[in-house]
Amino acid sequence: MDALYKLGCASAAQILEQIPDPPTYTAIRTLLTILEKKGHVRHLSDGTRYIYEPLVAREQMGRRAIDSLLKTFFDDSVERAVTALLTRKDAEISHDELERLSQLIEKAKREGR
Secondary structure, eight states: OHHHHHHSSBOHHHHHHHSSSOOOHHHHHHHHHHHHHTTSEEEEEETTEEEEEESSOHHHHHHHHHHHHHHHHSTTOHHHHHHHHHTOTTOOOOHHHHHHHHHHHHHHHHTTO
């Protein structure tokens, strides 16, 4: 999806070119078919090839992915997910990022979330 979002619309071959250490062309086509069945992308015919485009905005797709991640790995717990992110050995979180996170938490508290 990242490659497709960057390209806007593209064939499977064009998507394949954008992916570092890509899987096979067949794997890309299979994934695009799955994404189309799930309603994330659609294709238009251009002669014998399909041109794919995202149907879901990148930000909305990110939210869906986070929702799935929370349900699958963190028992729907935002706290557990944030803890996992903050305690990663290779996490490089700046003081400014921590301050912004702190402000978001305080705002959520004020709003009664």
